[in-house]
Amino acid sequence: MQRSSRLRLTAAALSTVVAVVGTACSSGSGSTDAKGADSGTYTIWDPYPQFDKASAWTKLLDKCGTEAGVKIKRTGFDTSDLSNKALLAAQQDNSADVLIVDNPVVSTLAEAGVLTTTDDNKLDTSKVDPNLLAAGQSGGKTYGTPIGANTLALYYNKKVLKDAGVDIASVKDWTSLTAALEKVKKAGKKGITFSAIGTEEGSFQFLPWFWGAGAKLTELGSAQAVSALTLWTDWLKKGYAPNSVINNTQTTSWQEFAGGDYAFAENGTWQLANAEKVGFDYGILPIPASGGGNAAAPTGGEFVTIPVQGDTGRYATSQKLATCLTSTQNLYDTDTTLSYVAPTSEVQDKQVASNPALKPWVDAVKAAKGRTSDDLGTKYPKISEQMWKAVQSALSGAASPKDALTTAQSAVK
Structure with a gap:
């Protein structure tokens, strides 16, 4: 396997990475140490700084190293x-041997020439669900x-719904969901909270409704896209959702739901531990599509990749x-952790x-979609930025959903 074409690492590539990462992942800090001097030492970089040397994750890495006959x-x-760091290390031919990276960034690193393809590195992806694998594909290569x-789904407060006379089994599409919100408001409680902040988090949370309407990211001004944004703006106008969603992050919207007055909250699997602490019975419902069925929600999570190396002899062990x-x-062990x-x-x-409680999440993931799927690659961040600007404009009342999205589509072009 030969080193790919000269790395095209530009300021634009760096800004693209900053724009799309971090929506549904952990945070912390790490050192910048690269490969050990010993050829029997292999470097692995990951986005899990919360795990120390005693963690199950680190022990797994060491176990895999032992089985491969190397130190990690x-x-x-x-x-x-x-x-x-991955982009800069690639410039210096000092990449990690194995890089575990947030899925929207894979196409950016690939287009910059940082990563090897699965055809080259012989990673077997045959068992992976195609909708999840698509997030790591660009230009017909994986x-x-x-x-x-x-991914995202709807958490719901069972008591709030029961007191409002809402049977959760009746919530199957946008019409029935909105009817449930109306009943909740009439019962003196609050409807639904979510994050519509003017960042990638806002786009991330809007996408299930956007895709659930049948809209495409290449056509922000379509009638389907307008219907999704109209749904959100109508919820605010009728008091079914709070004005705070305009500034809510996924964390602050969760805090609103945890207060116990909201019927629904759009949030992700990463809140499962917090959900056990809210002090009330909750359930989980995949986000419904406009006409019924499960909407495609965007996938979070990481890809295991093998960066390009000047020393091609390292690939077999990687x-x-x-x-x-x-x-x-x-x-199984890692995903549980x-x-x-x-x-x-x-x-x-x-x-x-x-854990049978994971069934709604598995259903949501099976219907999910990568943000860079449909071969959007590095086009996605620009589209996303115009999307969240349109959402902000419509929810604030500065423009109608149609005008806001028409402006967004023009800006993308």
């Missing part, structure tokens, strides 16, 4: 810091394999490490057998 030098970075996925990390048993849904049906079935 692991560094955990903040998600955005990791992506930028650049890694997912280690796990998370492939062993990546294969070990994504084996059936290791995926990370609160992720596994990327393969085989492991998803094991997760649900062990």
Whole structure:
């Protein structure tokens, strides 16, 4: 396998990475140490700085190293810091041997020439759900394999719904969801909270409704897109959702829901531990599409990738490490630790057998979609920025949903 074409690492590539990372991932800091001097030491960079040397994650990395006959030098970075470090290390031909990176960044690193393809590195992706694998594909090539996925769904407060006379089984589409919100408001409680902040988080939370209307990211001004934004603006006008959503992050919207007065909250698998602490019975419902069924929600989660190396002799061992990390048993153990849904049906079935409460999340992940899917690659950040600006404009009353999205589409072009 030959080194790919000269790395095209530009300021634009760096800004693209900063724009798309961090929506649904952990944070912290890490060192910048690269490969050990010993050829028997392999470096792994990941976005899990919260895990120390005694953690199950670090022990798994060491176990995979032992099985491959090498020592592991692991560094955990903040998600955005990791992506930028990966670009800079590639410039210096000093990349990590294995790089675990947030899925929207894969196409950016791939287009910059940082990553090897699965055709070259021989990673087996045959068992991975195609909708999840798509986030790591660009230009018809695949650049890694997912280690796990998370996505969005609706948490609901069972008592609030019961007191309002709402049967959750009746909530199957936008019409029935809105009818439920109306009943909740009439009962003196609050409807739904979400994050519509003017950042990637806002786009991330709007996408299930956008895709659930049948809209496409290449056509922001379509009638389907307008219907999705109209849904949100109508909720605010009728008092079914609070004005605070305009500034809400996913964390602050969760805090609103945790107060116990809201019927619904749009949030992700990463809130499962917090959900056990809210002090009331809750349930989880996949976000409904406009006409029924499950809407596609955007996927969070990371890909295991193998960066381009000047010393091509390192690839064989890197492939062993990546294969070990994504084996059936290791995926099960890792995704349980990370609160992720596994990327393969085989492991998803094991997760649900062990914890039936994960079934709605597995359903949501099966319907989910990568933000850079449809071969959008590095076009996505620009589209997303115009999307969240349109959402902000419409929710604030500065423009109608149609005018806001028409302006957004013009800006993208």
